[in-house]
Amino acid sequence: MDHHAVTPLPPTEPAPPQGNARSRHLRRLMVRAFAAARRGHLGSALSMTEILQRLYDDFLRHRPGEPLWPDRDRCILSKGHGCLGLYAILADKGYFPLADLDGFSRFDSPLGGHPERHRIPGVEASTGALGHGLGIGLGMALAARLQKRASRVVVILGDGEINEGSVWEAALAAGKHRLDNLLAIVDYNRFQSYGAVTSVLPLEPLVDKWRAFGFATREVDGHDLNAIGDALEAFPFAGGKPSLILAHTIKGKGVPFLENDPAWHHQSRVADAVIDRMVALLADPPQAGG
Amino acid sequence: MRKTCLDAITRLADRDPRVVFIGSDLGSGTMEAFRQRHPERFFMEGISEQAVIGMAAGLAMDGFIPYVNTIATFLSRRALEQVCIDLCLHRLPVRLIGNGGGLVYAPQGPTHLAFEDIALLSALPNMTVVAPCDADEMRRLIPETLAWPGPLYVRLAKGGDAIISRDDPPFAIGRAILLASGEEIAFLTCGIMAQRAMAARDLLAREGITASVIHLPTVKPLDRNAVIAAAGCHRLLITLEEHSLIGGLGAAVADILLASDLPRLPQVRRLALEDAFPDHYGSQEELLEYAGLHPEGIATRAMAALKPRRS
Numbered sequence: 001m002d003h004h005a006v007t008p009l010p011p012t013e014p015a016p017p018q019g020n021a022r023s024r025h026l027r028r029l030m031v032r033a034f035a036a037a038r039r040g041h042l043g044s045a046l047s048m049t050e051i052l053q054r055l056y057d058d059f060l061r062h063r064p065g066e067p068l069w070p071d072r073d074r075c076i077l078s079k080g081h082g083c084l085g086l087y088a089i090l091a092d093k094g095y096f097p098l099a100d101l102d103g104f105s106r107f108d109s110p111l112g113g114h115p116e117r118h119r120i121p122g123v124e125a126s127t128g129a130l131g132h133g134l135g136i137g138l139g140m141a142l143a144a145r146l147q148k149r150a151s152r153v154v155v156i157l158g159d160g161e162i163n164e165g166s167v168w169e170a171a172l173a174a175g176k177h178r179l180d181n182l183l184a185i186v187d188y189n190r191f192q193s194y195g196a197v198t199s200v201l202p203l204e205p206l207v208d209k210w211r212a213f214g215f216a217t218r219e220v221d222g223h224d225l226n227a228i229g230d231a232l233e234a235f236p237f238a239g240g241k242p243s244l245i246l247a248h249t250i251k252g253k254g255v256p257f258l259e260n261d262p263a264w265h266h267q268s269r270v271a272d273a274v275i276d277r278m279v280a281l282l283a284d285p286p287q288a289g290g
Numbered sequence: 291m292r293k294t295c296l297d298a299i300t301r302l303a304d305r306d307p308r309v310v311f312i313g314s315d316l317g318s319g320t321m322e323a324f325r326q327r328h329p330e331r332f333f334m335e336g337i338s339e340q341a342v343i344g345m346a347a348g349l350a351m352d353g354f355i356p357y358v359n360t361i362a363t364f365l366s367r368r369a370l371e372q373v374c375i376d377l378c379l380h381r382l383p384v385r386l387i388g389n390g391g392g393l394v395y396a397p398q399g400p401t402h403l404a405f406e407d408i409a410l411l412s413a414l415p416n417m418t419v420v421a422p423c424d425a426d427e428m429r430r431l432i433p434e435t436l437a438w439p440g441p442l443y444v445r446l447a448k449g450g451d452a453i454i455s456r457d458d459p460p461f462a463i464g465r466a467i468l469l470a471s472g473e474e475i476a477f478l479t480c481g482i483m484a485q486r487a488m489a490a491r492d493l494l495a496r497e498g499i500t501a502s503v504i505h506l507p508t509v510k511p512l513d514r515n516a517v518i519a520a521a522g523c524h525r526l527l528i529t530l531e532e533h534s535l536i537g538g539l540g541a542a543v544a545d546i547l548l549a550s551d552l553p554r555l556p557q558v559r560r561l562a563l564e565d566a567f568p569d570h571y572g573s574q575e576e577l578l579e580y581a582g583l584h585p586e587g588i589a590t591r592a593m594a595a596l597k598p599r600r601s
Contacts, residue, residue, distance in 0.1 A: 116379075118380070118381075124351075125347075125351070125376075125380070126375065126379050126380060128375075129371055129375050131340070132344055132371075132372065132375060132376055133344075134341075134344070135340065135341040135342075135343065135344020135345055135347070135348070135372070135376070136344045136347050136351070136376060138341065138344065138345045138348060139344060139345040139346060139347055139348020139349040139350070139351070139352075140348040140349075140352055141348070142345065142348070142349060143348060143349045143351075143352035143353065143354060144352070146310075146330060146331070146354070147352065147353070165340070166344070166372070169336070169338035169340055169341035170338075170340075170341040170344060170345070172336060172338065172341075173338065173341050173345065176336075
């Protein structure tokens with residue numbers, strides 16, 4: 001039995017409102033791109049759906065028609081393998097045509113298995129090698145301060161990703177520089193490639209670690225749109241400190257047979273029938289009386 | 291050379307608000323003038339090279355030109371993935387100033403000896419690698435770095451190196467400089483091997499052998515035309531570098547020669563450090579001599595290489 005302490009999920013009674021029709025729409029876009037290549041890190045993308053939805057729908061100041069608008073907020077997907085999620089929201093927002101999703105990781109597609117800044121409008125940093133995003137975000141947050149821009153910088157990290165020491169180097173520096181325009185979000189889906197985070201490299205007490213590094217923190221149910229919205233609304237959580245949201249999520253959320261199954265961290269050569277099941281599970285429920 | 295370099299960066303910062311300086315726990319008082327004149331653009335970060343390179347990348351993505359300074363091995367070895375992905379893949383104008391290139395830190399041992407930094411960094415697409423030979427050349431280089439596209443690595447020498455560089459033709463990144471002309475041998479150098487080549491040339495002159503010294507401070511992109519021209523008019527090319535035989539100047543010169551259309555290749559010798567961790571301490575000069583990279587060692591090996599053809 002696993003004996004490592006695990007941060008309890010925030011109180012969830014009554015059951016929180018989970019993703020809505022729009023979340024399902026975004027998940028369908030992820031599956032659409034995944035289906036085109038029959039491969040990808042689908043579970044790692046699905047767990048971020050509501051986080052990305054709230055960020056791009058409500059929080060980030062951004063202009064899909066002007067991706068390099070200087071005063072935009074920056075959002076770095078540091079866990080670059082979750083790019084199916086980023087591609088879904090960027091396509092949905094109009095950064096590039098939805099049809100581009102159908103070329104995912106093909107020879108001449110801009111959308112690879114990890115996102116690249118110079119190929120895809122809206123991608124702020126080329127990531128995929130883990131542990132790079134927070135350092136880059138640190139630099140962007142300092143740049144905004146030096147240039148007296150109000151831009152905020154969001155960095156989405158994976159829980160496996162923060163095994164990397166470079167993350168903690170950057171965290172120390174963010175605390176030192178008192179970057180209250182920097183928000184780190186950890187997608188705490190509790191699984192990394194081999195298996196459970198608790199067995200590969202335990203992270204608890206995780207919130208305490210971030211606090212000790214100088215961050216003001218909040219924990220949310222990462223599939224509860226209201227909770228995520230409330231947390232984002234409260235940013236920055238403290239003056240003179242970087243903020244951290246620890247988002248408790250479920251890997252593969254929304255497609256039950258993927259959920260919490262490390263085999264779905266990355267899959268390739270996925271059969272048509274399996275993809276059909278995903279599509280069916282993500283279909284909108286029939287209208288009442290319809 | 292290092293002081294010249296850092297002073298030149300301070301002057302760049304005086305005239306260009308995009309210039310920022312990032313050090314990782316450098317010696318007390320380093321860059322004090324920069325810190326006093328531009329405190330908001332001066333960052334002394336921790337011993338955290340990976341985060342420092344990421345931070346430089348983030349600043350560069352939003353319009354700054356960061357100059358990052360720490361020990362050469364920590365930039366090239368410790369932070370190699372950040373240099374590759376954050377800087378080279380994004381093609382960002384970050385300047386890496388590596389203290390103690392080559393054997394400068396001889397007393398400190400292999401952990402601090404940057405004997406393969408040029409190989410590691412030259413292998414990265416979009417990276418530029420420069421190894422000036424003296425403080426004057428450094429003074430000419432730094433202003434050229436301001437507008438240079440993409441990341442650039444400057445390999446610093448020990449300091450106090452004899453001044454032999456020339457500004458004719460004017461210094462340009464990627465351009466060779468002819469330091470001396472001769473007929474039989476062409477020494478191709480980077481960094482402080484230029485001084486050793488000049489001294490070896492004097493020794494050879496006593497034996498009636500004349501040598502050119504063609505200095506290639508930019509190892510990547512290497513001045514291809516200068517290499518081809520040297521190969522066309524000398525019997526023997528000798529590359530000299532304070533670096534591993536693998537992946538440095540000699541390898542780059544050999545690559546150019548092999549891909550050239552020259553009807554006949556000259557004899558080539560690559561004098562460098564063998565593929566091994568240095569197993570002595572002492573001084574840079576002692577390690578160079580141990581490796582046969584001192585003027586006498588170079589001249590002796592040059593004569594030995596010439597002999598079969600002369601007899």
